[in-house]
Amino acid sequence: MLEARGLSIGHGRIPIGAGLDVAIQPGEILCLLGPNGCGKTTLFRTLMGLLPALDGTVLLGGKPITAQTRAEIARVIAYVPQAHAPPFPFEAQEVVLMGRTARLGAFAQPSASDRAAARAAMDRLGIGELARRDYSRLSGGQRQLVLIARALAQDTQLIVMDEPTASLDFGNQAQVLAQIETLAREAGTGGRGVILSTHDPDQAFALNARVLLMSRGGVLADGAAAEVLTDTTLSAVYDLPVTVETTPSGRRVCLPSLRQSAPTMTSDALTMA
Numbered sequence: 188m189l190e191a192r193g194l195s196i197g198h199g200r201i202p203i204g205a206g207l208d209v210a211i212q213p214g215e216i217l218c219l220l221g222p223n224g225c226g227k228t229t230l231f232r233t234l235m236g237l238l239p240a241l242d243g244t245v246l247l248g249g250k251p252i253t254a255q256t257r258a259e260i261a262r263v264i265a266y267v268p269q270a271h272a273p274p275f276p277f278e279a280q281e282v283v284l285m286g287r288t289a290r291l292g293a294f295a296q297p298s299a300s301d302r303a304a305a306r307a308a309m310d311r312l313g314i315g316e317l318a319r320r321d322y323s324r325l326s327g328g329q330r331q332l333v334l335i336a337r338a339l340a341q342d343t344q345l346i347v348m349d350e351p352t353a354s355l356d357f358g359n360q361a362q363v364l365a366q367i368e369t370l371a372r373e374a375g376t377g378g379r380g381v382i383l384s385t386h387d388p389d390q391a392f393a394l395n396a397r398v399l400l401m402s403r404g405g406v407l408a409d410g411a412a413a414e415v416l417t418d419t420t421l422s423a424v425y426d427l428p429v430t431v432e433t434t435p436s437g438r439r440v441c442l443p444s445l446r447q448s449a450p451t452m453t454s455d456a457l458t459m460a
């Protein structure tokens with residue numbers, strides 16, 4: 188579905204990571220984990236053709252993404268960015284409808300079925316009552332749910348989510364994780380691919396995801412969460428002692444040491460800032 192080999196990413200001519208291999212198939216959830224500033228958003232933007240690769244090629248459906256139009260890409264990939272307040276007031280339902288119009292021609296109007304699909308996406312996430320609300324006046328978490336509904340309405344094979352649970356409360360985080368799992372593994376759709384970044388390694392375990400563990404300069408490990416997320420790798424990446432334990436119900440959880448020390452950013456974030 189989406190594949191990149193030997194990818195170098197960066198801004199302008201400043202490299203952030205090199206020799207990255209990334210591939211995702213339908214039905215797969217790929218979790219990007221790594222410290223602040225290691226390049227997760229930069230990798231996303233490069234994979235979606237929004238930033239040029241410094242080296243290597245991104246293939247979408249077997250064709251270089253650089254040879255495809257934004258409309259062609261939008262039929263395959265939906266992007267859920269981190270929620271920001273837009274400068275213009277839109278109703279929340281109009282923002283969700285934009286997921287449908289991404290698939291239409293430049294001047295085509297959304298049809299009744301497009302509006303129904305937008306409404307269904309909001310209902311599915313339990314935010315139907317926000318439909319007529321001014322998007323710019325919603326809370327950060329509500330905006331995030333609207334952006335996820337927009338991606339659902341876009342109805343693509345692949346969804347890319349940049350920290351989708353970052354501003355959500357505890358209950359909504361669990362709800363969004365459950366939606367991600369359903370989206371990826373839903374029967375009858377052939378499965379969708381979902382790539383998400385998160386700062387919570389427990390989410391990778393909860394989703395039974397494949398993990399791309401990033402560090403300054405590239406990918407440290409790529410594989411099933413249970414193989415990649417160990418005491419050793421997590422302690423090295425986040426620069427503090429971490430232990431991985433298994434709960435009585437069988438779920439793995441990561442426990443960072445709450446040692447008493449002056450607050451510092453990780454070495455990666457300091458180097459890359």
Ligand SMILES: Nc1ncnc2c1ncn2[C@@H]1O[C@H](COP(=O)(O)OP(=O)(O)OP(=O)(O)O)[C@@H](O)[C@H]1O
Binds near residue numbers: 227229
């Ligand atoms: N537009 C830009 N121009 C130049 N450098 C940039 C730009 N955007 C980001 N960077 C730099 O690229 C590096 C990687 O940033 P990126 O946003 O990809 O990291 P991230 O892993 O997504 O971080 P976070 O977890 O904090 O969201 C950082 O050092 C950042 O300062």
